[in-house]
Amino acid sequence: MTGISLTINGETVEAEVEPRTLLIHFLRESQNIIGPHIGCETSHCGACTVDLDGKSVKACTIFAVQADGADVLTVEGLAEGAELHPLQQAFTDNHGLQCGYCTPGMLTRAYRLLLENPDPTDEEIRMGIAGNICRCTGYQSIVKAIREAADKINAGEGAD
Amino acid sequence: MTPGSFEYHRPQSVDEAVALLGQYGDEGKVLAGGHSLVPMMKLRLAAPSHLIDINGIDDLKGIAEDGGEIVIGAGTTQAEVLASDLLAESCPILPEAAALIADPQVRNCGTVGGNCANGDPGNDYPAIMIALGASYTLRSADGERQVVAADFYEGVYATAIEDNELMIAVRIPTHADGAGMSYRKIKRKVGDYAIAAAAVTLSMDGGKCASATVALTNVADTAVLSAAAADALVGSAVDDKAIDAAAEKAMADSDPAEDLRGPVEYRRAMAGEMTRRAIREALARAGGS
Ligand SMILES: Cc1cc2nc3c(=O)[nH]c(=O)nc-3n(C[C@H](O)[C@H](O)[C@H](O)COP(=O)(O)OP(=O)(O)OC[C@H]3O[C@@H](n4cnc5c(N)ncnc54)[C@H](O)[C@@H]3O)c2cc1C
Ligand code: FES
Ligand code: FES
Numbered sequence: 001m002t003g004i005s006l007t008i009n010g011e012t013v014e015a016e017v018e019p020r021t022l023l024i025h026f027l028r029e030s031q032n033i034i035g036p037h038i039g040c041e042t043s044h045c046g047a048c049t050v051d052l053d054g055k056s057v058k059a060c061t062i063f064a065v066q067a068d069g070a071d072v073l074t075v076e077g078l079a080e081g082a083e084l085h086p087l088q089q090a091f092t093d094n095h096g097l098q099c100g101y102c103t104p105g106m107l108t109r110a111y112r113l114l115l116e117n118p119d120p121t122d123e124e125i126r127m128g129i130a131g132n133i134c135r136c137t138g139y140q141s142i143v144k145a146i147r148e149a150a151d152k153i154n155a156g157e158g159a160d
Numbered sequence: 161m162t163p164g165s166f167e168y169h170r171p172q173s174v175d176e177a178v179a180l181l182g183q184y185g186d187e188g189k190v191l192a193g194g195h196s197l198v199p200m201m202k203l204r205l206a207a208p209s210h211l212i213d214i215n216g217i218d219d220l221k222g223i224a225e226d227g228g229e230i231v232i233g234a235g236t237t238q239a240e241v242l243a244s245d246l247l248a249e250s251c252p253i254l255p256e257a258a259a260l261i262a263d264p265q266v267r268n269c270g271t272v273g274g275n276c277a278n279g280d281p282g283n284d285y286p287a288i289m290i291a292l293g294a295s296y297t298l299r300s301a302d303g304e305r306q307v308v309a310a311d312f313y314e315g316v317y318a319t320a321i322e323d324n325e326l327m328i329a330v331r332i333p334t335h336a337d338g339a340g341m342s343y344r345k346i347k348r349k350v351g352d353y354a355i356a357a358a359a360v361t362l363s364m365d366g367g368k369c370a371s372a373t374v375a376l377t378n379v380a381d382t383a384v385l386s387a388a389a390a391d392a393l394v395g396s397a398v399d400d401k402a403i404d405a406a407a408e409k410a411m412a413d414s415d416p417a418e419d420l421r422g423p424v425e426y427r428r429a430m431a432g433e434m435t436r437r438a439i440r441e442a443l444a445r446a447g448g449s
Binding site for chain 1: 161162163164165166167168170194195198199202211213215239259262263264265266268269350351
């Protein structure tokens with residue numbers, strides 16, 4: 001076992017992990033952070049996407065030991081208390097989800113995308129979420145939701 | 161799916177990393193971006209007892225110009241290549257190809273060195289590095305050597321790198337002769353490996369092709385340098401006839417396997433078509449038409 005210390009959604013966490021423990025399993029099974037989903041476990045679907053030191057990564061393809069000292073943000077960290085993040089609100093308003101399985105990864109990725117590129121074109125949104133697979137929506141409503149959230153954030157409605 | 165057990169090492173310097181590689185030999189493996197290695201470990205296709213994580217080594221990161229060469233640290237991520245102004249200016253084929261590799265999350269982790277050292281014929285950078293005349297700097301506790309990309313690949317997951325060696329950097333000659341370059345890749349969907357892809361560089365002099373290279377991705381056990389395709393271009397005006405002749409040679413040099421990406425005939429035909437398209441684009445960029 002190896003000791004790690006990291007920040008998850010603003011809280012400091014210290015834990016002992018086996019080096020082979022994947023970050024997604026550490027989050028879900030040891031920390032009860034079950035927002036990030038396991039869709040494929042083969043690095044393809046993006047359901048496990050989290051933010052690691054300001055970058056979107058697939059938590060099923062990183063070991064928890066590699067997150068030692070890191071700042072991790074999951075979908076649980078997006079809302080401010082009862083107030084949804086503008087992306088979460090826009091997904092709700094625009095049917096950006098159906099079954100919801102892809103949604104935590106999609107939101108976490110979209111959150112970082114808008115920080116990297118606050119006013120993306122639809123094409124840039126599509127390329128930006130290319131690592132996140134959705135079997136339900138056909139993506140149109142997701143792209144629309146991200147576009148709307150970007151516009152609202154840029155207009156200063158709902159910070160972050 | 162959890163990989164088998166291993167001991168985890170996180171060296172802070174190249175010296176420390178090569179010492180560990182020397183110590184553990186074939187029991188040890190370098191962990192770079194992990195986006196080829198970790199999936200293989202989950203499937204038990206790789207089961208190293210010691211994992212040597214090189215992500216803490218700053219000396220392996222960065223892109224710089226050094227004399228007549230562009231030097232890319234092995235630990236530089238594909239996302240960093242995509243965002244590099246220096247490369248957009250001096251070697252645009254590399255950021256363009258990065259955009260065709262996987263997806264944003266994978267590119268945030270996956271490294272240039274990992275892509276080049278992996279030895280999977282599906283990786284995109286090997287053919288490009290071969291076409292560019294790049295070489296790899298390999299270091300062990302015994303010293304450093306330089307291996308030309310065209311000599312590096314020996315078979316599926318078989319390369320010239322020794323167990324005790326770390327890839328430090330990729331060195332790419334700057335193409336001062338105004339050469340045009342292009343990488344064309346056909347894939348089933350965003351984030352997929354190539355059905356076939358072609359990397360081409362070519363320079364023109366007085367309306368004739370002065371030099372050319374052609375290399376192919378995922379149509380044989382390793383990336384393929386097609387000297388015959390390049391020969392069909394050199395000395396020609398790079399007209400349709402020469403382009404078709406080069407594509408025929410590229411197809412003859414490919415030996416794809418039938419898999420989910422299609423039957424042999426199709427994949428070979430796509431190697432030809434990607435060669436044609438890459439030649440046309442490289443020609444336009446070299447100032448031809
Ligand atoms: C969903 C998905 C889609 C992908 N699509 C593509 C694609 O379209 N095109 C493409 O080219 N790739 C693709 N990849 C692979 C990706 O680019 C990998 O990141 C890359 O192949 C390996 O780089 P890495 O840094 O992740 O290396 P790792 O996975 O860490 O290592 C790969 C191998 O190289 C060795 N190695 C790594 N660095 C060094 C070094 N410095 N010195 C010595 N040995 C080293 C490791 O020991 C290991 O054997 C895809 C991956 C995924 C998960
Ligand atoms: S669960 Fe990680 S990419 Fe699908
Ligand atoms: S909403 Fe069902 S997978 Fe995206």
